[in-house]
Amino acid sequence: MLVHSNKARAVIWTGFLLLFVPLFALPFAVILAASFATTWSGALPSGPTLTHYQDIAKGDSLNALVTSLLTALAASLLALAAGTWAALAAQRLGGRGKKVIDTLFMLPVAVPSVAVGLSLLVAFSQPPLLLNGTRQIVIIAHTVLVTAFAHQSVSAALDRLDPAYEQSAAALGARPAYVLWRVKLPLLLPSLTAATGLCFALSMGELSATMMIYPPDWLPLPVQIFATTDRGALFSGAALAVALMAATLLVLFGVSRIRTRASYR
């Protein structure tokens, strides 16, 4: 939108700041300040300390962070593979088939994540599919929850991809698998990396379903944050939350660098 008048520009900036500061910036600033505090009784926190961060570096929290990173990595890659496959298959089917696949893959978004966790717990509680109490069930739950976003992102990119690329490649004698590998996937790379980043971020913050199914030896960081704050250690919880945000942002930044290099047009 082009805004030419200074007054209109000032109004827009004011509106933006009124929304952004209380809703987004302030909560983050409070968490950040709390993560360095020992007490907070007045308007501002007091007793600045690095203890909470030092605790993270040595105890269970570091394990929880690594667990979260591994879970998110596995879930986002699995979601990317499943979502991309489904988007490609839906495009190939076209018409009603595409609608059915698109709807099925969007279902987990409509179902509350607690319900997803519970359903997996029930579904995999009997042999031969006994996965309760394993790390795999956490990864499966996260995959189920984020695949919809991967599917949607890749599906939208596929719709935008000029069919002339695929057709020209086929006319040149390339079989469908060759076209997919050498033409379509490279052209979709920016969307694939964006989808991976989104899935990763969502998985890093997932709590509701995880709470239902996590085994004692696979405790992701959001669960740790919940447990820490639940027992009253708010400042330690804040430091963990900052660590979670920082790790997520760092990975997203790395992914966006790949995406920038993968953009051809």
Next chain:
Amino acid sequence: MTALPDTAAAPVAGRAASGIRFENVSVAYGTHTVLDGLDLTVEPGEVMALLGPSGSGKTTALRAVAGFVTPASGRVLIGGRDVTGLPPYKRGIGMVVQSYALFPHMRVADNVAFGLKAQKVPRAEIADRVTEALELTGMAGYARRYPRELSGGQQQRVAIARALAIRPGVLLLDEPLSALDAQLRSGMLAELARLHRELPDVSILYVTHDQVEALTLADRIAVMDRARLRDCGTPRELYRAPRTEFTASFVGNANLMPVTAGAGDGAVTFAGTELAVRGTEGVATGAEATLCVRPHLVGLGEGPNALRGRLAELQWRGATHRLYVEVAGHRVMADVRELRDTPAVGDEVTVHFAPEDAVLIPVGAGTDG
């Protein structure tokens, strides 16, 4: 672009000359027929233009050859082989689309090598054939560039080089010049004509809505309208003696005047005036017909087949003047050499044309009705 000796180009057309044949090909999307019973043969080494407005079915016909649409009925043959049920990658065709569809993540050389790698041509041979195709299209110096670093005209040459590198028997060109500006377009037309001279065995199916491209490049033109083939002939035949009103109006400009055939051969009546035409075969005495005269064959002043009317509009077009003369409620167009003394709009003027320049088209010729 440097001119190359003919020998340099010869290996590109390595595949045996193969024509294209449509046998009663129909294509439908649901209940909507987009190509209706097309019968057409493109001879080996021939350039056939499919000319028609949007929605005429010309691109669908090309896509049926490429294998991107499946005919509801009929057969498509390439080099005498029925390819109707074959997937695109087994048809051995070269294709250049309107958007060129160069792969943006590959350098020019990799784009040109794509088809050869896909067909598992030996690595040593690929390099030679890429060089050869790029030299043929004058793009040898751009092998390391990415498509985004090229102009529209250069991208088009790379797209042609990519299509020719696989040595196709037939080359399908889908509105290849429509993305270029007018000046580049005329240059590329000459380039395409030269390429065809250097690759005389390659049959070319050229889809366009531009009559100038079709007239310039094609050995024959197939005129299409509303999913059907309306006319087919050499550019001269279609221009000088169109068989249908549609052809007359789509291939070049035309005055189309409603006339009634007279008793004698070559005599017709237009708005009460008796006119002499080239011939009235196929039109019964007293029958309605359409008289076609090209505007540049209509002269200003007295002469044979003189028509008197009021000048409704006068346009200066540089080398020529276009006159619109209202004769008995019909507008007659005349393109005459630039006039020194121009008549004023509203003046009474006389235009004329030679009997041999007037073609009689029976009413309803080439239409569904």
